[in-house]
Amino acid sequence: MYYIGLVFEYLKNYMKTRLTYRADFWVEVISDLLMQASNLIFIFVVFGHTDSLGGWSESEVVFVYGFYMVPFGLFSCFVNLWNFSDRYIVKGEMDRILTRPAYNLFQIFLENIDPPGLLGSVIGILIMVVSGSQLDLDFTWWFIPVLILFTICAAMIYTGIYITLTSLSFYSDSPTGIIPLMYNIQNYGRYPVTIYNRAIQFLLTWILPFAFVGVYPASLFLGRDEMLHMAWLTPLMAVIFLTIGIVSWNVGVKKYRGAGS
């Protein structure tokens, strides 16, 4: 309850700050949208040359992409660790966080909250609806609770992976280039994994499980039975990876050495 209250307080403050820098806000929203649009156009271009990609039709790939956007929007709204190392380790703002009575990681999430990210989720849902109707998917009632469940699980997987990687900055003083690299790898997750070779499939399934934030859960709605068991593995992967993330974070915080005087 205390933590939910804090989310609203920080959101309120976010709004107040953003009203001071309105132009900045719109630039961010528009550049976000353009980025999503360019990704989508890329898919259309590919399917301009072929009808099927590893057994997936254009509408199915677009549907998977739509699903991929929903948890990613949620993740980028609430979990933004891009400049963690710079801001909290090098500049020492972690000191301040650690002297406040709320879980430190949660405070960092709140301080970097970014509601425009949710716009991506909304667009993702629209894409799913449009491509779903092109595929003549039968909409059944359980789509909604399962969609919510899988969205949350997928966001947990993202969060787990990124906090594990970010906690490395407690050990090394200089910011590592690993986060940008990760953002590149995660982009593979928005296409059906079966189009890649075995090694990449393995990587995206078990090591950096970005397949679980896109194609596996989405396949459940598409009725692709060959991936059914993988789809239902999503919640388990979410629990495992979030746990790994939080444990390595907590170990990292103990190693925090502070900055400067």
Added chain:
Amino acid sequence: MKAIEVEHLSKTFKVQKNRDGLKGALRDLFSRQYNEVAAVNDISFSIPAGEICGYIGENGAGKSTTIKMLTGILVPTSGKLNVGGYVPHEEREKFVRNIGVVFGQRSQLWWDIGVIESFGLLRKVYGVPEHDYKKRLDELVQRLDLGELLNRPVRKLSLGQRMRCELVAALLHNPSIVFLDEPTIGLDIIVKTEIREFLKDMNRDHGTTILLTTHDLQDIEALCSRVIMLDEGRIIYDGGLDTLKSRWGQGTRVTFQFGTACPLPRLQTLTSDLPVSWTAENDLHAEVLVPGELNVSDVLARVVGQTDIAITDIKITETTTDEIVRQIYRTGSAVNGSKGEGGLTSYA
């Protein structure tokens, strides 16, 4: 009741050695060498509730590292630690509800929003009930005269204004132990005085325990009954400010200006039975150092009583805390002082 208890506390950092030149840098890339640096080295002290204790030492002596361990930010390498009934780094979230922290060099407030909004957010973070918050805020705002600043964004405040707001931010939840890391750094004398007065009142009215680090010894003189002095991670002095002065103060310096020449041997014979030491730049100017246990007037009487010595001016100067501390820093040790220079160790 003890507010802070520290036993054999140490913190060592691994610092990587950088080899010289490009070749060295390339070698560093593959095999790193590390040095172990003890920022805090086996210190023990305890502070009773309601005390104001000053924590001083040169830059890099380990003051901030200690404060960061006491506030739960850093995990100690070894040693025991108890602050307000908690082990800080183990029960961090519960523990920090009872403490207030001000880092003079770092802001607790949100840069872009009004001061009052920051306070409101902190109220939620600390879970202070609305009623208590209002009462406490009114009290603090009135005491620190913040009235017209409350709606301004933090980035538009002057350093002095910001510092007063930082204090309020750290005290809104009415902590029983307050840590201040260089709270008066960079402030003008008026704001400094104001802040000292405020801290003193808070200590008296609420019985707040205060531990502060500073480089401004006037802070210590104005506030602290006790000082802990640190050098290279070790405590070199722990005790009252008065004791520090009487133990290491070099006594009183009396400077004479003579109208007619008065040679040094003459002065020395006048006070030959007293443990004082004379120095003279020339025959018209002499200085005598009177140790603390001796009466200055005794020495004065010997000189002034001589009718053939024409004195035009006498100046009496007490050794200031600044001088004492500078002496201790320079010699590097006060307690174990094996090779102290000057008169320092002879009094210890």
